[in-house]
Amino acid sequence: FLRLCVYRITKTNVPIAITCFTRGLDIRKEKADVLCPGGCPLEEFSVFGNIVYASVSSICGAAVHRGVISISGGPVRVYSLPGRENYSSVDANGIRSQTLSRWSASFTVTKGKSSTQEATGQAVSTARPQTGKRLKKTPEKKTGNKDCKADIAFLIDGSFNIGQRRFNLQKNFVGKVALMLGIGTEGPHVGLVQASEHPKIEFYLKNFTSAKDVLFAIKEVGFRGGNSNTGKALKHTAQKFFTVDTGMRKGIPKVVVVFIDGWPSDDIEEAGIVAREFGVNVFIVSVAKPIPEELGMVQDVAFVDKAVCRNNGFFSYHMPNWFGTTKYVKPLVQKLCSHEQMMCSKTCYNSVNIAFLIDGSSSVGDSNFRLMLEFVSNIAKAFEISDIGAKIAAVQFTYDQRTEFSFTDYSTKENVLAVIRSIRYMSGGTATGDAISFTVRNVFGPVRDSPNKNFLVIVTDGQSYDDVRGPAAAAHDAGITIFSVGVAWAPLDDLKDMASKPKESHAFFTREFTGLQPIVSDIIRGICRDFLESQQ
Numbered sequence: 118f119l120r121l122c123v124y125r126i127t128k129t130n131v132p133i134a135i136t137c138f139t140r141g142l143d144i145r146k147e148k149a150d151v152l153c154p155g156g157c158p159l160e161e162f163s164v165f166g167n168i169v170y171a172s173v174s175s176i177c178g179a180a181v182h183r184g185v186i187s188i189s190g191g192p193v194r195v196y197s198l199p200g201r202e203n204y205s206s207v208d209a210n211g212i213r214s215q216t217l218s219r220w221s222a223s224f225t226v227t228k229g230k231s232s233t234q235e236a237t238g239q240a241v242s243t244a245r246p247q248t249g250k251r252l253k254k255t256p257e258k259k260t261g262n263k264d265c266k267a268d269i270a271f272l273i274d275g276s277f278n279i280g281q282r283r284f285n286l287q288k289n290f291v292g293k294v295a296l297m298l299g300i301g302t303e304g305p306h307v308g309l310v311q312a313s314e315h316p317k318i319e320f321y322l323k324n325f326t327s328a329k330d331v332l333f334a335i336k337e338v339g340f341r342g343g344n345s346n347t348g349k350a351l352k353h354t355a356q357k358f359f360t361v362d363t364g365m366r367k368g369i370p371k372v373v374v375v376f377i378d379g380w381p382s383d384d385i386e387e388a389g390i391v392a393r394e395f396g397v398n399v400f401i402v403s404v405a406k407p408i409p410e411e412l413g414m415v416q417d418v419a420f421v422d423k424a425v426c427r428n429n430g431f432f433s434y435h436m437p438n439w440f441g442t443t444k445y446v447k448p449l450v451q452k453l454c455s456h457e458q459m460m461c462s463k464t465c466y467n468s469v470n471i472a473f474l475i476d477g478s479s480s481v482g483d484s485n486f487r488l489m490l491e492f493v494s495n496i497a498k499a500f501e502i503s504d505i506g507a508k509i510a511a512v513q514f515t516y517d518q519r520t521e522f523s524f525t526d527y528s529t530k531e532n533v534l535a536v537i538r539s540i541r542y543m544s545g546g547t548a549t550g551d552a553i554s555f556t557v558r559n560v561f562g563p564v565r566d567s568p569n570k571n572f573l574v575i576v577t578d579g580q581s582y583d584d585v586r587g588p589a590a591a592a593h594d595a596g597i598t599i600f601s602v603g604v605a606w607a608p609l610d611d612l613k614d615m616a617s618k619p620k621e622s623h624a625f626f627t628r629e630f631t632g633l634q635p636i637v638s639d640i641i642r643g644i645c646r647d648f649l650e651s652q653q
Contacts, residue, residue: 132192132229137162141172141179141224147197150229153177155190164214165324166204171220172197173330180226182212192229199223218319221337259327261301265454266505268306268322268365269298269372270358273338275311276345279378284340286439287376287404292335293443294374297450300328305453306364307331312350312375314343318357323364347381351388351424355395368503370462371397372453378404378439381420389424398426398461400452402434426461456505457568463652465645466499467506470524470569472560473497474552476577477513477543480606485630486542489576492602492633494537496574497530499641504528508569510560511537514552515545516582524564549581553588553615557595570648571597574640575615576633578604589615598647599623600640604630617647 132150135143137157144151153176162178165171170179180186180193188211200221207214271291275284291309298305306326309319319338325331354373359365373392392399401421425432431452436445456462473493477486493511500507508524521540527533553575561571573592592599601615603626616623622643625636 135176137175137177139176141170141174141176141195141197142222144176144195144197144224146195149195151176151193151195152229153180153186153190153193155188157181157188157190159188159211162212164212165217165220166223167207167209167214169198169201169204169223169225170214171204171217172200172222172224173217173220173333174214174224176224176226178212179224182207182209182214183226184210185226185228194227194229196225196227197222198225215324216321217324218317219337219339259301261304261326262299262454263303265299265305265450266303266456267370267372267453267459268359269374269453270308270310270322270354271295272310272312272347272350272354272373272375274345274347274376274378275313275317275341275343276378276382277342278345278380278382281340283378283439286442287378288335288338290439290442290446291376292332293446294449294453295331295335296328297446298328298453300326300331302326306366308358308364309335309338310350310354310358311338311341312345312347313341314346316346316350316353317341318354321358321363322366344382345377345379346383347375347377348383348385348388348424351375351385351399352391355388355392355397359395359397368467368501368506370456370459370505371395372400372459373397374400374402374449374453375424376402376404377420379406385420386423392424393426393461396462396464398432398459399424400432400434400449401425402436402449404436405438406435426459431458463568464501465648467501467503468569469500469572469644469648470508470510470561470564470567471497471500471572471574471644472510472512472524472556474549474556474573474575475511475513475521475540476547476549476579477519477545478515478547478577478579479544480547480579481542481544483542485578485604488630488633489604490537490540492576492637493574494534495634495637496640497533497537500530502528502530502533508564508567509533511540512552512556512560513540513543514548514555515543516548516551517543517545518552518555519543520559523560524567547577547579547581548583549575549577549611549615550583550585550588553585553592557588557592557597561592561595561597565595570651571595572600572644572647573597574600574602576602576604577607577611578630579606580608581611585611586614593617598644600643601625602633602636602640603627604633622646 132152164178204217206216306322422428511521601612612624
C-alpha cells in the first residue's frame with residue numbers, strides 16, 4: 118500500500134512525454150506538463166495562431182513559436198482555453214504560424230518545470246495516459262491521389278434556407294467527398310467557405326493536407342444562418358480564396374463546388390463570370406430544386422446554367438435531398454478529378470505546347486547564341502510549366518537537327534530553364550526547312566493527342582539553304598501556329614513564308630541579337646491572343 122502511494126505522488130510530478138506532432142486536442146486536461154523531444158523539423162510543424170493557439174496545433178511547435186523552448190526540446194506547461202473566432206499568423210523563432218478563422222478549442226503554453234526525466238531524456242512509462250490512445254505517432258505525410266490534382270473550395274450553404282439539420286447532413290456529405298478524393302501533399306487540397314448573409318472562409322487550402330484533419334475541420338464548422346447570398350460568396354471565393362499565400366498551387370486546376378439548397382437570394386450570374394475570368398471551374402450541386410409554386414420567389418430560374426464553368430451538363434449536379442446521399446459521392450469525385458475536363462482552367466499560360474527551333478549555324482557565333490538562349494528562356498519562364506500544364510521543347514539545327522529536350526522530358530519551370538541554359542552551340546550550315554519537318558515529326562508527333570494548343574517559335578539569323586514554304590505549310594496544316602523571329606541576315610520573305618497568318622503579327626525581325634529582348638513580350642502576347650481565339 119505504501120509503495121502504491123509513493124508511485125502516485127511521483128507520477129504527478131513527471132511530465133508527459135509527447136512527440137513533435139502531438140496536438141493540443143490530444144491532451145485533454147485543463148493543465149498538463151509535457152516534455153517535447155529535441156530535433157523536431159520546424160518546417161513540418163502545424164501551428165495556428167499566436168500566444169493563443171488553435172487546439173489542432175502542434176504543442177511543441179507552439180512552444181518553439183512562442184519561445185518557451187528551442188528546437189532542442191524541453192518541458193512545457195499546456196493550459197486549455199476556449200475556442201475563438203480568429204487565430205492570427207505571426208513569424209516567430211523560425212516558424213510562421215497560420216491563420217484560422219474559427220476553432221472550437223484553444224491552448225497556450227508556458228515554460229514547464231524541469232524534472233529528472235528531462236535530464237535523462239527518457240520517457241517514463243507512468244506518464245502515459247491509461248488508454249494510450251491520445252498520444253500520436255509521428256505521422257507520415259501522405260502524398261494522396263496523384264491522379265487527382267486539384268485545388269478545391271467547397272462553398273457550402275449556411276443560410277436559413279437549409280436550416281441546422283440539413284446543414285449538418287450537408288457537412289457529412291462534403292466530408293465523404295473529401296475522404297474519397299484522396300487528399301494529400303501531391304493530391305487534391307481542399308478548403309471550405311460558408312455562404313450566408315456574408316461569406317466566411319472557414320479554412321484555406323494550406324491549412325490541412327490530410328483527410329483526417331479536413332474531416333475534423335468540417336465537423337467543427339458552425340451554422341451561420343441568414344440569406345443565401347451565394348453569388349456574393351462565389352465572387353468572394355474566386356477573388357480571395359485562391360492565392361499563393363493561402364496555398365494555391367500553380368498549374369493545378371482551381372475548382373469551386375457550390376452547394377445550393379433551394380435557390381440563391383442574390384444574382385449569381387455575375388459571380389460566375391468573375392470566376393471564369395479568374396480561371397476557376399465552378400460546379401453547382403443543387404439540392405431540392407424549387408417546386409413550381411416557389412418559382413415566383415426565384416430571382417433567376419436558370420441560375421445553375423449561368424454560374425457553372427460551362428453549360429454542358431458536366432459542371433452541374435443534382436441531388437433530390439440530403440438523405441441517402443452516399444451513392445452521389447463517387448460520381449461527383451470522378452468529375453472533380455477529371456482535370457482534362459476543367460475547361461475554365463485552360464489559359465494561354467497553362468494549356469500550350471511551345472517548341473523552340475534554334476539556329477545553331479556558324480554565322481551566329483557563341484556569344485550571340487547565348488543571347489538567343491536568353492530570349493528562349495524569357496519566353497518560357499512566362500508559362501505555367503507542369504505535368505498537366507504548359508510544355509516546352511527545344512531543337513537546335515544546322516544542316517543537322519538535334520532535339521535538346523522534348524515536351525515530356527521536364528515538367529517544372531526550374532528544370533526547363535536550367536536545361537535551356539546548358540544547351541551547347543553546334544555550329545554548321547542552315548537548313549531551316551528540314552528542321553521544321555524534323556520538329557513536326559519528332560517533337561509534335563508524340564503529343565498529337567494533347568489537349569494543349571501547339572506553337573513553334575523559330576529563331577534564325579540567315580537564309581535557309583533549303584525550301585521553308587512547304588514544311589511550314591505542313592506544320593500549319595497540322596495545327597501548329599508558327600512565330601518566326603529573324604536576326605541580322607535573315608530574309609524577310611523566308612520569315613513571312615514560315616509564319617502563320619496574319620503574317621504581320623507572327624513574323625519579327627531585328628538587326629542585332631540584342632534586339633531580341635523587346636520581342637519577348639510580343640511573342641507571349643501573340644501566343645495568348647491565338648490561344649484565346651482558338652477557344653472561341
